[in-house]
Amino acid sequence: MNVRSGLTVAGTIAILAIAGCGSSASSATSTSGGASASTAPMASSGASASSASSAQPSWAKSLGSGVTVTSPGSMAADAGSPGALIVRLKRDLQAGKYLKFCSFLEPSKQASCTATFSRAPASALASVMPTFKNFVISYTAIDGTKALVGTTGTACTPTQKPACSTNRDPAAIFSTGKSFAALWAQAQAASASSSGAYALMPIVKVNGTWYVWTTG
Secondary structure (H helix, E strand, O other): OOHHHHHHHHHHHHHHHHOOOOOOOOOEEEEOOOOOOOOOOOOOOOOOHHHOOOOOOHHHHHHOOOOEEEOOOOOOOOOOOHHHHHHHHHHHHHOOOHHHHHHHEOHHHHHHHHHHHHHOOHHHHHHHOOEEEEEEEEEEEEEOOEEEEEEEEEEEOOOOEOOEEEEOOOOOOHHHOOOHHHHHHHHHHHHOOOEOOOOOEEEEEEOOEEEEOOOO
16 A cells, blocks of 8 residues: 555544645635744643633634634643644654554544554655644634634645645634534535645544544
8 A cells, every 4th residue: 555545544634634734714824845843842722611711702603602712822731622632743743753643533543543554664654744833723612522723833744735834813714704513514624635725623522532533
């Protein structure tokens, strides 16, 4: 099996989504150059629902009743939050701990992911992994067992076109006036796309734990 196609089957689409694939926002910009992983500490933001501010942004109402929005801030690393999941995943990728990626996927996808990743040479894995610069969790919207996580900063993935995507607006895509259901479907479609444009990250809760949603 071709390494790249095998990784896609195993869930690399989720990695590529973190690197910015999917529907673009008007405030997001894309570039075609590469970028190295940032060595600076990543700012913490995007808290769990329990620590969300009572002052919701004006666009939060359009997401629908029962949706909780967490503003960017100092609580992104809260244990058990969707934002913390992305923080840990990003750190593992930057540290070259590629085999740990599979544990971030939904339980039903982990076995096939592990089987594929374990067969791939470390150099092959490294060649398709995203790199990040000034990458920060922004807003998070939670609706029951589903969450959408936004980010700012630059992420680059060699397999995407364009290879790099930069978003500077924490509310990008969230503030378009669409419902959570519409944004969720949009994020799912973005995860299955090969586009390198900025997108929200779809996260699902299974048995009380948050995981990266993957296509297939």
